[in-house]
Amino acid sequence: xxxxxxxxxxxxxxxxxxVSDQMVKWCPGxxxxxxxxxxxxxxxxxxxRKENFCMVSxxxxxxxxxxxxxxxxxxxxxxxxxxxxxxxxxxxxxxxxWMATGDGDSMAIGGNHFIHIIRRNIDINIILFNxxxxxxxxxxxxxxxxxxxxxxxxPQGTIxxxxxxxxxxxxxxxxxxxxAVDTNVRMMTEVMFEAARHxxxxxxxxxxNCIIFADKTHAQITSKDLRDDHxxxxxxxxxxxxxxxxxxxxxxNGTRLEVVEIGKDGIxxxxxxxxxxxxxxxxxxxxxxxxxxxHLPMAFGVIRSAMYPTYDDLVEEQIRYAKENSKxxxxxxxxxxxxxxxxx
Amino acid sequence: MADKKKKKIIEREDVVVKFVGDSGDGMQLSGTLFxxxxxxxxxxxxxxxxxxxxxxxxxxxxxxxSGFQVxxxxxxxxxxGDQCDVLVAMNPASLKSNLKWAKIGATLIVDADxxxxxxxxxxxxxxxxLDDGSLEKFNLIKAPISSMTKESLVELTTDNxxxxxxxxxxxxxxxxxxxxxxxxxxxxxxxxxxxxxxxVAEINKTVIKAGYSYADHVEALASTFEIPRAxxxxxxxxxxxxxxxxxxxxxxxxxxxxxPLFLGSYPITPATEILMELSKHKSLGAKVFQAEDEIAGICxxxxxSFTGSLACTSTSGxxxxxxxxxxxxxxxxxLPLVIVNVQRGGPSTGLPTKSEQSDLYQALFGRNGxxxxxxxxxxxxxxxxxxxxxxxxxxxEHMTPVILLTDGYLGNGSQLFRIPKMKDMPKITPPLAExxxxxxxxxxxxxxTFVRKWALPGxxxxxxxxxxxxxxxxIGTVSTDPLNHQLMVDxxxxxVQKVADFIPEQTITGEAEGxxxxxSWGGTEGAVLSAVEALQKEGKKVSHAHFSYIMPLPKNxxxxxxxxxxxxxxELNSGQFVNYLRMTNPEHQYKQxxxxxxxxxxxxxxxxxxxxxxxxx
Numbered sequence: 001x002x003x004x005x006x007x008x009x010x011x012x013x014x015x016x017x018x019v020s021d022q023m024v025k026w027c028p029g030x031x032x033x034x035x036x037x038x039x040x041x042x043x044x045x046x047x048x049r050k051e052n053f054c055m056v057s058x059x060x061x062x063x064x065x066x067x068x069x070x071x072x073x074x075x076x077x078x079x080x081x082x083x084x085x086x087x088x089x090x091x092x093x094x095x096x097x098w099m100a101t102g103d104g105d106s107m108a109i110g111g112n113h114f115i116h117i118i119r120r121n122i123d124i125n126i127i128l129f130n131x132x133x134x135x136x137x138x139x140x141x142x143x144x145x146x147x148x149x150x151x152x153x154x155p156q157g158t159i160x161x162x163x164x165x166x167x168x169x170x171x172x173x174x175x176x177x178x179x180a181v182d183t184n185v186r187m188m189t190e191v192m193f194e195a196a197r198h199x200x201x202x203x204x205x206x207x208x209n210c211i212i213f214a215d216k217t218h219a220q221i222t223s224k225d226l227r228d229d230h231x232x233x234x235x236x237x238x239x240x241x242x243x244x245x246x247x248x249x250x251x252x253n254g255t256r257l258e259v260v261e262i263g264k265d266g267i268x269x270x271x272x273x274x275x276x277x278x279x280x281x282x283x284x285x286x287x288x289x290x291x292x293x294x295h296l297p298m299a300f301g302v303i304r305s306a307m308y309p310t311y312d313d314l315v316e317e318q319i320r321y322a323k324e325n326s327k328x329x330x331x332x333x334x335x336x337x338x339x340x341x342x343x344x
Numbered sequence: 345m346a347d348k349k350k351k352k353i354i355e356r357e358d359v360v361v362k363f364v365g366d367s368g369d370g371m372q373l374s375g376t377l378f379x380x381x382x383x384x385x386x387x388x389x390x391x392x393x394x395x396x397x398x399x400x401x402x403x404x405x406x407x408x409x410s411g412f413q414v415x416x417x418x419x420x421x422x423x424x425g426d427q428c429d430v431l432v433a434m435n436p437a438s439l440k441s442n443l444k445w446a447k448i449g450a451t452l453i454v455d456a457d458x459x460x461x462x463x464x465x466x467x468x469x470x471x472x473x474l475d476d477g478s479l480e481k482f483n484l485i486k487a488p489i490s491s492m493t494k495e496s497l498v499e500l501t502t503d504n505x506x507x508x509x510x511x512x513x514x515x516x517x518x519x520x521x522x523x524x525x526x527x528x529x530x531x532x533x534x535x536x537x538x539x540x541x542x543x544v545a546e547i548n549k550t551v552i553k554a555g556y557s558y559a560d561h562v563e564a565l566a567s568t569f570e571i572p573r574a575x576x577x578x579x580x581x582x583x584x585x586x587x588x589x590x591x592x593x594x595x596x597x598x599x600x601x602x603x604p605l606f607l608g609s610y611p612i613t614p615a616t617e618i619l620m621e622l623s624k625h626k627s628l629g630a631k632v633f634q635a636e637d638e639i640a641g642i643c644x645x646x647x648x649s650f651t652g653s654l655a656c657t658s659t660s661g662x663x664x665x666x667x668x669x670x671x672x673x674x675x676x677x678x679l680p681l682v683i684v685n686v687q688r689g690g691p692s693t694g695l696p697t698k699s700e701q702s703d704l705y706q707a708l709f710g711r712n713g714x715x716x717x718x719x720x721x722x723x724x725x726x727x728x729x730x731x732x733x734x735x736x737x738x739x740x741e742h743m744t745p746v747i748l749l750t751d752g753y754l755g756n757g758s759q760l761f762r763i764p765k766m767k768d769m770p771k772i773t774p775p776l777a778e779x780x781x782x783x784x785x786x787x788x789x790x791x792x793t794f795v796r797k798w799a800l801p802g803x804x805x806x807x808x809x810x811x812x813x814x815x816x817x818x819i820g821t822v823s824t825d826p827l828n829h830q831l832m833v834d835x836x837x838x839x840v841q842k843v844a845d846f847i848p849e850q851t852i853t854g855e856a857e858g859x860x861x862x863x864s865w866g867g868t869e870g871a872v873l874s875a876v877e878a879l880q881k882e883g884k885k886v887s888h889a890h891f892s893y894i895m896p897l898p899k900n901x902x903x904x905x906x907x908x909x910x911x912x913x914x915e916l917n918s919g920q921f922v923n924y925l926r927m928t929n930p931e932h933q934y935k936q937x938x939x940x941x942x943x944x945x946x947x948x949x950x951x952x953x954x955x956x957x958x959x960x961x
Binding site: 049052066074076082086088090091092095318321322329331332343 | 606763
């Protein structure tokens with residue numbers, strides 16, 4: 001099958017090629033600044049022509065993103081970025097389409113479009129800013145807000161079970177899922193690069209801090225004293241080790257994952273699972289996506305990257321086939337096809 | 345063809361035939377075959393399938409009745425016909441629910457075998473209508489269709505199910521006899537349809553012949569009809585439904601504009617056929633996206649429009665409601681977009697398989713903010729082709745969403761369509777921005793048309809951002825400046841109003857002055873024109889203005905409304921267009937004639953209304 005790739009830049013690009021002239025209006029200290037910086041880092045590295053990048057967003061703090069990068073951009077309406085991006089990519093498969101969205105935009109109002117773009121595996125890179133709160137409307141709980149959280153619309157604490165985005169994505173037959181934290185630009189840049197390389201819908205969940213309405217919401221995972229024990233950075237082909245001295249690891253015990261310590265109770269590195277992001281079966285990827293403290297560390301890096309045909313490639317393939325095999329080559333052919341008759 | 349006994353031949357200008365039966369009885373196929381044969385015999389025609397919302401409602405019930413009406417004529421056929429001259433009823437329920445559509449004296453051909461006690465009771469009859477004298481005003485032919493179909497097939501099959509399924513062909517044979525049609529074209533169509541199952545074609549042909557020869561022996565069929573050839577414009581013709589014509593009009597616009605076609609759509613009655621039809625034409629480069637919902641349908645189209653496609657979405661009333669917010673986005677971003685609304689009965693789920701014109705307000709006004717869009721309406725199944733083309737031309741050349749209103753009757757109905765040559769279709773020239781244009785600005789406008797340029801992602805030197813937030817004039821950055829907002833609101837309105845310079849002037853059928861001007865819009869043109877023409881023949885001073893361009897109205901609208909004692913606006917809603925005229929042209933008194941029953945106008949009721957107004961002192 002022909003590959004409908006994006007044209008590469010003839011010149012080497014730099015971060016400056018993607019800097020917009022617009023004032024960035026996120027709150028000082030917002031995690032979104034670091035995400036913007038990571039995108040500006042990674043776009044020149046990806047190497048496509050700068051005109052071939054297209055950034056689409058919905059509504060929310062995250063969705064102001066297109067104004068802050070100098071690409072073709074579309075800041076749309078609440079929840080619909082996935083549907084608009086789909087049209088952009090299907091219409092022109094030679095674009096590298098990126099979508100900026102948040103937990104409200106994609107998990108609530110846009111939930112339907114979000115699961116269907118993933119199911120179709122349209123080649124789009126989705127950056128999901130998960131700050132577990134509605135920021136732009138000033139502090140209401142979102143579908144990812146931890147149960148019991150006190151927010152403007154849950155003065156006694158939320159009584160809703162939150163989504164774990166990774167579970168939702170894999171449940172929707174996601175082919176690519178990665179996770180990163182907004183304080184780690186290197187990690188974000190790395191997974192964004194991997195997302196760009198992946199053919200199909202890539203979702204990157206970024207644990208983002210909203211300094212105003214949900215400050216330290218991810219502290220259990222990101223704070224300096226806890227992060228070594230509460231984060232594991234997965235690398236394809238490498239054992240799942242973590243902790244300050246990489247002395248802890250993940251082992252499959254029966255049907256469950258568990259944390260073990262190297263050297264304790266006869267555990268060696270051979271007992272530790274080795275990460276395979278390319279595994280087609282999503283079973284282990286789902287278990288990894290679900291891991292969270294206190295019993296297990298949260299997984300970061302590329303959790304899943306499975307190869308499936310993309311919707312946009314299949315569209316082009318069907319059109320190519322139809323053009324080669326159909327007798328209808330133009331509108332005159334179509335208008336005169338089937339039963340027609342002349343009236344003198 | 346069998347030798348025919350000498351019977352009286354009655355020449356008729358036009359005839360309406362209706363086939364009705366249970367939804368599995370194959371009425372649509374009988375109707376289609378008959379209309380094709382009529383077209384080939386040189387008649388003009390219009391057809392309408394009348395099917396229930398249920399796929400297979402309980403057998404022999406009123407809910408499960410499916411019908412197909414064919415109006416054929418020796419002159420221009422404007423409508424699918426008021427009442428029928430011949431009604432073919434395959435079971436008691438279909439007779440009961442359709443008898444009101446038969447003219448007094450009409451020929452009723454019923455499958456007498458289907459009138460058993462159980463079926464009679466299920467249809468809601470107390471006594472057998474074939475025997476109780478209730479049908480004596482009609483020419484009733486009690487044909488034992490089921491048993492004779494079975495009998496005719498003894499040599500070909502013993503499968504009762506096959507005989508049961510072929511009853512429609514027997515009825516068709518009877519109709520062919522009544523209308524002096526030959527079988528050749530139908531047999532060819534059957535051969536083509538059942539290419540891989542020649543046995544099935546053979547069975548159908550045998551049963552048609554059996555029906556024909558049965559009719560030849562029925563004394564009650566003392567006369568047959570002859571419909572002379574219609575005087576039609578020379579050319580090549582085909583039969584086409586409104587929905588297929590709409591789909592083809594969009595494809596034609598894609599070809600003439602050089603922009604690839606993208607349709608984002610979600611299945612909805614009665615618009616789904618547009619989605620299905622375009623799905624077949626990948627060889628013409630059409631990209632068809634069956635979305636997860638109506639919103640994704642239009643949003644994917646907006647994304648495709650941003651990227652340079654001729655982007656379209658097709659829907660019906662409830663779907664248009666769901667698309668409202670996204671239409672506002674297309675207004676704000678000033679992207680070309682065609683929204684086809686095949687109207688049905690509303691509100692809410694309403695009457696999905698029935699037709700209305702009650703989405704006009706929604707099309708004109710159904711959005712938040714000041715959000716003008718162009719609204720046009722097709723008026724016949726065949727001209728859906730030209731109006732779809734026109735909708736795309738306006739959208740692409742004026743960088744605006746265009747709502748094309750058709751309706752269930754136009755969409756599902758069919759008409760003869762004179763095939764155009766693509767080279768005769770107008771060229772479409774979208775205002776594409778040129779690569780590296782140093783003067784390109786997202787909201788820099790053409791000073792005449794107020795149209796902004798279309799800069800496609802991927803083009804060198806034109807990177808820019810658009811979105812739903814208000815933008816600063818010319819440069820396109822986000823702006824909340826009060827005066828800028830006023831300016832942009834005014835520009836968007838002026839841009840849509842300016843389209844009036846590019847559309848045809850309003851025409852009148854009849855004199856420019858008189859006692860009565862009858863106004864219609866959209867799918868009611870045929871019925872209203874027929875009524876007006878009938879009164880004109882009687883010497884009455886009645887004229888007709890049919891509006892296809894609604895927003896904006898043609899420039900000469902105010903002019904054509906002058907000069908009549910009365911103006912009557914006829915529409916299938918509670919008065920949406922008449923109120924729009926009251927708003928836009930308030931200097932006139934308007935009378936209105938409305939019907940909201942999910943049914944089209946019949947010519948007779950319009951004539952009664954028109955005469956009533958003419959007789960007013």
